[in-house]
Amino acid sequence: METLPLQEWKVQKYSAIIHRIHTLIHSIFILSMFYYRLIINLNTIPLSFFPYWLIIFISELLLSFLWLLNSAHIWTPVSRSVFPERLPPEDELPAIDIFVCTADPKKEPPLGVMNTILSVLALDYPIEKLSVYLSDDGGSNLTLYAINETWKFAEFWVPFCRKYGIKKTCPEFYFQGDDEINSSKEFLKERENIQKEYEDFKERLRKAQENGGTEDTIFHFGSNHNTVIEIIGQRGKNNRKIKIPLLVYVSREKNSAHPHHFKAGALNVLLRVSGIISNSPYILILDCDMHSNDPSSARQAMCFHLDPKISPSLAFVQFPQRFHNVSKNDIYDSALRAIFVVKWPGMDGLIGPMLSGTCFYMKRKALYGTGIHKDMDISGLKKCFGSSNEFLNNLTSTNHKQNGSGIKEFADNKIQEAKVLASCTYEQDSQWGNQIGFLYHSVVEDYFTGFILHCKGWKSVFYNPTRPAFLGSATTNLNDTLIQGTRWNSGLIEVLFSRFCPLIYGLISRMPLLECMCYAYLASQPLYCFPAWFLAIIPQLCLLNGIPIYPKVSSPWFMVYSFLFLSTLGKYLWEVVQTGGTMRTWWNEWRVWMIKSITAYFYGSLDAILKLFGFRKASFLPTNKVVDNDQLKRYQKGIYDFQASKMLIVPLVTLVTLNMVSFVLGSAKVIFEGRLSDLFGQVFLSFFILVVNYPIIEGMIFRKDKGSIPCSVTLLSILFCILLLFIGSIFVM
Ligand SMILES: O=c1ccn([C@@H]2O[C@H](COP(=O)(O)OP(=O)(O)O[C@H]3O[C@H](CO)[C@@H](O)[C@H](O)[C@H]3O)[C@@H](O)[C@H]2O)c(=O)[nH]1
Ligand SMILES: [Mn+2]
Secondary structure: OOOOOOEEEEEOHHHHHHHHHHHHHHHHHHHHHHHHHHHHHHHHOOHHHHHHHHHHHHHHHHHHHHHHHHOOOOOOOEEEEEOHHHOOOHHHOOOEEEEEEEOOOOOOOHHHHHHHHHHHHOOOOOHHHEEEEEEEOOOOHHHHHHHHHHHHHHHHHHHHHHHHOOOOOOHHHHHHOOOOOOOOHHHHHHHHHHHHHHHHHHHHHHHHHHOOOOOOOOOOOOOOEOOEEEEEEOOOOOOOOOOOOEEEEEEOOEOOOOOOOHHHHHHHHHHHHHHHHOOOOEEEEEEOOEEEOOOOHHHHHHHHHOOOOOHHHEEEEEOOOOEOOOOOOOOOOOOOHHHHHHHHHHHHOOOOOOOOOOOEEEEHHHHOOOOOOOOOOHHHHHHHHOOOHHHHHHHOOOOOOOOOOOHHHHHHHOHHHHHHHOOOOOOOOOOEOOOEOOOOOOOOHHHHHHHHHHHOOOEEEEOOOOOOOEEEOOOOOHHHHHHHHHHHHHHHHHHHOOOOOHHHHHHHOOOOHHHHHHHHHHHHHHHHHHHHHHHHHHHHHHHHOOOOOOOOOOOHHHHHHHHHHHHHHHHHHHHHHHOOOOHHHHHHHHHHHHHHHHOHHHHHHHHHHHHHOOOOOOOOOOOOOOOOHHHHHHHHHOOOOOOOOHHHHHHHHHHHHHHHHHHHHHHHHHHHHOOHHHHHHHHHHHHHHHHHOHHHHHHHHHOOOOOOOOHHHHHHHHHHHHHHHHHHHHHOO
């Protein structure tokens, strides 16, 4: 008898059909546009216009290229459902290691990190099969103190969550919300006691933080320090003999003479250390600000990993990153809606979504390279995995049916070996970061590692349950959003301009074309900065100098441009509305796209180019997780906060000013000279840019609050704008 399936998926047929038809029609119009530019337009312009023609042509080419790549994403969108009740009995479930990373106790306050830890300690999964590892890249006694306190509080928290089937297992949010209230007396009393314990726990952390650490500073952390590994608690080995998953603290060795490879380096250390302690076949990876919001996520993920039909080639199950703090309006598109709601379900219908840094259940074996150790002798293995015999012994035998008994000896005897595995020289002369583990080639280690896994033939699955499995904190101010975006885009460009360029390397590796296109789209996304900058400057300067860029309104070619414009806007609106967004979401996303193209995409590309030529070193500044209440309030009200680095704001304000000038003077000029039909396209473009970016105008002229655009920025921008106009009047004649 055939057993019932653990999971099902279905193609969203209507979306796919509409998308494909639209793609076909839109491409015909794109081809017509190029026919106009290359054949009709080029033959009629005077030679002196050629430079502008070329810039506009390049912009249109890039936009069309990116549009084409993007069309691959939702070729076959799918949705999935799981049946955890059909999973094998508990003692047959595989063990899971959970990795949480933190890097900076100032930007990532320990209370938040510990809440993440508590939320996963209470996962609904056999306790003896869970092991939680915290990587502390910030190396801080405060974090170490906090995790010890966490263990004590977990003695109350974990049994409470399990007993009452609490879903919100992150105490900070549990006590804030009023859901899940069970009215039994016993429950209410217990809840009250635990809330008191939690408040005490918080108070202890607060005091420790205030004192800049704890009284008994145990370790000397600093920019250079030795490895610190502590088994914080073992199952059933605590005061009250309560069962809690294993909890391990790891702060790897740091030495400024050795590169530490940021998060990817930290994860690889955890892979090795856990490899000789619990060595579970599956790993859940979480950023420190991403707590579990549904304890059944592990079982949901196992519905895919244990499905014999897909399991052999399945590397990871990706859940979407969702956030507890995005507002309804989400003016900075912090939720990255287009990625997690539109693109990943689309890629799921190809060979799978990209790896997204956090919220995924990974198969350990996939990170060890395919078949790499099958026919290798010991010296070959050492060349790949480094010299630890202990680690090599565990390599081929992941602990499938862990019962927890082995861990005690590990804890006592093998900490020394774990320290060797966490030292900064361990990876020398090995393939870690290159072929094995999380890869170091780019600062977007998630994107790149996932890409190489897919190139090797692994697949992935996207699962987006109605109740968010994990909730994180999104950036809620412009500065953090754009700085984070700059880092991502720098990492993406790094991949694009390397031998791993997705369109080439992917195709050589026989990755399906559509999947390659999706990877190539993301890597090429920073290139939007070129058309964005060009189209915000050149047509405007040409307008002021009476040079037409687009066809006359009376010409049939004008229809082609109008169609492309409306079709792009309309199709995007359809995508947004169809996935639960509103007109407002759609409009915000346009603005954010423009803002990012001018800033984050631009600086990201610049950063990558400087790195390429050796002028800059790779860096990974962790995103700030401390909230500024003023800024948060403005975000929640949907008011832009322009308190951001001048580097980011000045270009935006300059371009908006230029468009104001070109719109006002340009309209007057065309009406006065009777050339509206000739230059209408350009007048309209300025108008569109101004309407979309109205909040910037508001911040410049009408607002006086703390989040408005400072006068100094406006003045500087006006200066730059005058400079642009001046250059324009010399060259554009
Ligand atoms: O040297 C470092 C730097 C960062 N981190 C940790 O990495 C995680 C992600 O860092 P964060 O500053 O939050 O970066 P984000 O840009 O918000 O992260 C997104 O982008 C990263 C890739 O750039 C992915 O790794 C993340 O999972 C994804 O959420 C955090 O837990 C950090 O503590 C380290 O462990 N070591
Ligand atoms: Mn983050």
